Each structure stands twice: as C-alpha cells, then as structure tokens.
Amino acid sequence: MTTIVGVEGIDFAVLVADSQITEDNLVTIATSTPKILEVGKYLIGISGDTRPGDILAYNWKPPAYKGEDPAQFMGKKIIPSINQAFADNNYDYNKVDKDGGFDYLIAFNGNIFRIACDLSFFQANHGTYGIGSGGQLALGYLYSAIKPDVDLAYAKRHARKAVEIASVLDANTGKPLQLVVQERL
Numbered sequence: 001m002t003t004i005v006g007v008e009g010i011d012f013a014v015l016v017a018d019s020q021i022t023e024d025n026l027v028t029i030a031t032s033t034p035k036i037l038e039v040g041k042y043l044i045g046i047s048g049d050t051r052p053g054d055i056l057a058y059n060w061k062p063p064a065y066k067g068e069d070p071a072q073f074m075g076k077k078i079i080p081s082i083n084q085a086f087a088d089n090n091y092d093y094n095k096v097d098k099d100g101g102f103d104y105l106i107a108f109n110g111n112i113f114r115i116a117c118d119l120s121f122f123q124a125n126h127g128t129y130g131i132g133s134g135g136q137l138a139l140g141y142l143y144s145a146i147k148p149d150v151d152l153a154y155a156k157r158h159a160r161k162a163v164e165i166a167s168v169l170d171a172n173t174g175k176p177l178q179l180v181v182q183e184r185l
Helices: 050-059 070-088 135-145 152-169
Strands: 003-008 012-017 020-023 026-029 036-039 042-048 102-108 111-115 128-132 178-183
Touching: 003 042, 003 102, 003 111, 003 135, 003 152, 012 036, 012 042, 012 102, 012 111, 012 152, 036 050, 036 178, 042 050, 042 128, 050 070, 050 102, 070 102, 070 111, 102 128, 111 128, 128 135, 135 152, 152 178
Parallel strands: none
Antiparallel strands: 003 012, 003 128, 012 178, 020 026, 036 042, 042 102, 102 111
16 A cells, blocks of 8 residues: 655645555565656645556646636546546546545645545645555644644655654555655746
C-alpha cells in the first residue's frame, strides 16, 4: 500500500508520499515510479490500484483552471474529465472491489481534494489529508501539528514527519520520501 499526505496552506499545497510498493508480501522500493505525479498544472497522489493512476498519468487531459470556485470546478470539470479518461481507456471503476480500489489526493492552484474510488470528492476544512494504509496514522499526527495559516517551511517539515511516523508504524510504508510543493498562482 502507501502513505500520502497533503497540507493545504493559504497559497500552497504540499504532498508527501513514501516509495514502498507492497503486493503479496513482496516489498519493493520504487523511486522511479513516484506516487505523486505532475500532470500539467495538477499534482496527483495515487494510492491503491495502480491502473487508474497510470491512466491519469499518461492519458488524462486535465481541464484548465481559470479561477472558478474550486469545489464547483472539481464537480463540473475535473471529475467528468477523469471519468472520461477511464472510459476511453476501458477502466470501469464501478467493477473494482472498493476495498482494493484507489484513493487520490489531487492539487490544483494550491487547493487539495480527496477523491475516493467512486469518484466522490471532498476538501477538508482543516486542510490536512492522509490516504493509503498509513494515511490515518499520518493524518492523526498532522491534525495535531498543523495550525491555521501555517507557512510553507512548517507545512513541509510536518508533512514529511507525518509520513516518517507512518513508515515506522505501518508495515506497508517505507522510505525514501517524495515531497512536492505546488504554489497558488
């Protein structure tokens, strides 16, 4: 599995992921296939089933964000474009086991949203996110450490620390870590 966290600041988004891939008791460190991808002006943190992540990485044409309300833009533009990319590439997310499906963090213009395997989405009021097998462990730490109006250095330090904690407590999370920052335009 995976641990990916996100911290949303006033004018930035920080995503941090581990590099361990665990499947059928086989542990692989895969720094050449990162869990946080940059697709155009978007960041996507991918947890779970890798096929939909591959579709987004290589075949998704993300819509251009022009300053609309972020939640409206997610529902009206991003989610339909993801759904279309899945359909165009013969991936039916409705036929996937929801326990073994996928979970994403997506960031655009410094906004972070969580997308579940049924393509539902939300934006957390507290600005912290955690997905994957160690996500709840990391999120617990972030929730205790992140305060409103944090600066970028503080957010980076604590997002990294959250995944480090998960790497100690979750057998499916391992270093090295990937950290990506997106600033609001």
